[in-house]
Amino acid sequence: MNKNNLILYIFILTFGIAAPFIFPAFKVQLSILCILIILALTWNVQGGEMGYNTFGNILFYGLGMYLCASVQVGMFFPLAEWTEGGGEKTFVHTPTQFFQGMAVGLAVAAVVPAIVAGLIGYSILGLRGHYFAICTLGLGVAAGEISGGIEIIGAGQGFTTPPFPNIGSLEARGEFFYFCSFIVLVLTFIAIKAIYSTRFKLVLNAIRDNEDKAEAMGIQTMKYKIIGWMISAFFCGLAGGIMGGLVGYIDSTDVAFDGREMGVFMVLMAILGGKGTLWGPVIGATVFHIFKEGFWTFFLGWQYVALGVLIIVIVIYFPEGIMGWLREKYPERFGEVVDEADRKAQVELK
């Protein structure tokens, strides 16, 4: 790591810690931004580096959300009575119970999706290209539809997550969820940066570029694909668990397995930022979130129309993303050697 990078990381870290105190009105938005960056980063492991365009990471996100809330409630109170309606009024978590439940819930929300990814990985990751994309799309929607029919987690009427306890007169809900999501974001970033600096990333790229050849070279591609998916699922589940507490209410198709919003957002953010790069998803998610929050109010009610148009425009005219565009503009910064004479000749040709 050179000096410039170190300064950059320290700056971002300081900004991240100070952000909720500098912009106290945007605490929830900043937490959502962290969640979005996590989702984009983890999608990029499949979609960008491995070439497996998944719509199914929403499965782990939703699973984590339900698991975290269920564990948090189920550890202290009967879950069925809670979800029957008005449970959050009858049973009240003490602060200790709340934080204990949250910690255990998050652990479960991270581990179980990773195990699920490992279990279904062998079947699903054997599919390639668009079959994989459609299969995972089906997986996400099926999970949403089925969880909407299960009584114990609230079925159609939804699941209210435990409200944040009041510790004396201290109102720390926003800060708590912000720091939860920020810490998970930092962990995700470190983990993904670490695996990108090892041979693992080269294997993933080999799978993307030519899976048959990679197999012929003696790489056990299936093993790496499953491990990659499990890493994504781990952090997606964590993000989902935090998001559940942040939103305060879980609905099967509108919040948890929300393929129409989150499921598309994570793909869009990674593509917007530039897939197959470390910083692309981070930049993409930030730009997307700022655009979404800044301009959504102007579209009032027309958000989804704007979203549809945005998807079409980005996919057709901007498939390389911001990082791809920067790379074309300033190739030297990306460590590419450019022949000056060659570049001049190209400019003259244009």
Next chain:
Amino acid sequence: MDFLIFQVPMLTVQATLDGVLLGILFALIAYGMALQWGVMNIINIAQGDLVILGGYIAYFMYLYGIHPAWGVIVSPIIMYFVGVIIYKLVINKVVDRDLFISILATFGISILFMQLMNFAFGADVVLANSGYGTTMLFDNSVTLPNSKIFSAFISIVFAIGLVIYMKKSKLGRAIRATAQNARAAKILGVDTEKVYAATFGINAALCGVAGALISITFTIHPYMGLPYTIRSFMIVIVAGLGNLPGVAMSGMGLGMFEEFADYILGTEFRIGSVFLLLVLILVYRRFKLSKKREYLK
């Protein structure tokens, strides 16, 4: 969860009949998807939304006092032009690119259509009442709405008509030539751009017919599009591209599966079971092919 179907055996007949009649409709939509997939190599996620849009055309005719059965004629004509416009605006830019780009772009179209329909027609579940009455069979234990028979009949007529059109007409030959080898067709003087536009238009028109029939027989709602896309995708991958009897058979099979799932698992799991079936079929085929060291292409 009570297994009503085992207590009343006649429900089996009911579910089978309903499933077959429903499946013929699915097969019509799947035929359109197979056509454009085979010719243009595009998977259209917005397929189901085109169906719903076609349904709303028939529904509006019904609102203005015209019998909705005329929607079967009007809807495909309007939808043909909608399809051509979509092609000109979006699809022609993704035709020869990565398949995932086309999936994502049509996903965008799907979200756009869903929301526009939600604004234009409201979020209510609607149906166009054809007033065809119902037929009672087997001592009144099986009810069969005449509109379902009507819709199955019309679907078959359109499917046969399209097959003949593809075989005999000049455009049909051009479409088939482009599907076989787009470059060679281009060299031999086929305007592939026009063929693509027409293919997408025909696909949209088929969706229009199916949508009009669905609005008569069942109900429509702006957000109901995606299940129709998944159903037709499933039928196409089970039957294979260009296998018309296979499309019809697997369509009917899917229809029956859904009706039985509805009775056995309960209505709330109906759509979920369709999506789960898709996953299972893909996984089954993946394991079958991996024995031969191949994969789904």
